[in-house]
Amino acid sequence: MKLPNSAIFRIEKVKQWLKEVKIVPLDNVSVWRNGHGWSHTTPDEALELFPNGSSSTDKIFLCESCGQYASFVVGDYQIHHFRHPAGSKDCKDKQVAWSSYYQTNKLGFSLPIKIKLDANDIEITIGFLPLTVQQLTEAMQNKTVVTISAGLQTISTLLISHERFSSEHITYVSIGNKVSERYTINYSNADASLSTIWPRIINGFNLLGTLFDGATGKRLPVNADVEISREYYLISKSYYWHGRSDISIERIQNISNGWQVYRVKALRLTKQAAEFFLDFGVRLTDAPAYITLLWPPSAQASHIVSHESDPVIFYHKGRGCVEVWPYARVHRDVVAETEGDIYSFSGNSIQQVLSVSRFYQRTSVLRYIVLDKKQIAFESKKIPEVLISDDFGKEIAPGVYHGLPPDKTITITAPYDGVVEVKKFNRLIKRVNTKGSDSIVITVNWGYSVSVYQGMDLSAEVLFERKHKGTKDDIKLLKRLKSYKNQMIPISHEIGKLAVKLGKLPETKRWLLYQIRRGYISEDSLKRIETTITNRCK
Structure with a gap:
């Protein structure tokens, strides 16, 4: 059938308009699935559920790049696609801003910030990743000076030395209680490589709210995973009420200049809870990303792994893009549908960064490990002693048990602050922060595992399983x-x-x-x- 001239005219006008406004369909879009959280979707999948399209005001499709709701457009003259509505925050501008940031930060993530709460005050520290021995030596010879600033105010000026910075571990430098949206680092007499491992821009505190991990005190980066039942600190100038069934919110103190500190925990995986955390640029999930080094033997500290040889073999569980910088080709050696994947790579650099990010090119880094290739003098690392006992005070050594303790309870006493995680058939059901020398009582049953962490170290673990005869x-x-x-x-x-x-x-x-x-x-x-x-x- 021949189209009338008026219809042909309208089609040509639409094509011309699309060409002029340069609409680029969104590729990274998720939809909420009950019981699974945000799941990636495609226009074809969306068309089956919404043949007439969907507005961003329906709050169905989420742009993974910027956290705004997107529209699903279906029309006679264009291919169905996702896009941002008029008047929304421009995601393209954010990508431009990211490109500018990426040029000054090839690692793809800001230096870590940690907080320590004390009475009605706060101490903020910035973590400086370890330099190579060569970088540290040259910086000392050049008398390199590091200046930390918040806006126009200089907070700290440091001369690089062995006493202040390290080639072995992250060095945390205190900047007092100066709360700022952004911190910057400037260098004098510095080699260009220094600004790569220590990016100049450090993300600080957002006025609407910034989340910090409750166990480590570390700031959560943009697009980070938030886990069910894990405690976080929310620092904001806004007020948040407590009457929610899916989120626990408790205001615990005020700090300077009207900043409020809340203790926050997601109790259930609901869309409403997920939207609450979206306001702070993070994603609620029950399947966070993890990376664990398997080979070669190594010495490990927080985010830092020292090893002697290649290849590097590691385990990755959860979503995310696995990359190495400086570039090395990563091979997926084993694919397991439910448990995670095993990867390997060989690198020729003294220092490399292995990262898992939400998008490629280390955009929105979720986890990272700095790998230092060097000779290691292995020493026995004494794990802090943790006492696990039953109701009669009898010690329960770490391991697998085919019987339940009396009254199905165990008592845990640990010398340092840490965390106890309780899982039922490998699903986290409880997470308790522990204080040094205090005892806590945990109820257990078949299929339960109890893991005791001191700091970031797994100090003890017991599992209660029905006995299965070995094959x-x-x-x-x-x-x-x-x-x-x-x-x-x-x-x-x-x-x-x-x-x-x-x-x-x-x-x-x-x-x-x-x-x-x-x-x-x-x-x-x-x-x-x-x-x-x-x-x-x-």
């Missing part, structure tokens, strides 16, 4: 592991996160947890376990 493969593997008598190497407690993959090999799983507790394992045994996990994921 022939389980017994055979266990005998093989016990037979290896070659060089003993340190084993990181992070390996414990993979023990869940040995669920059908209960005796092997129990033996691995015991080796983690000892802190050492045969090198051949560790390789054999990694091979077993890899094969079971295929």
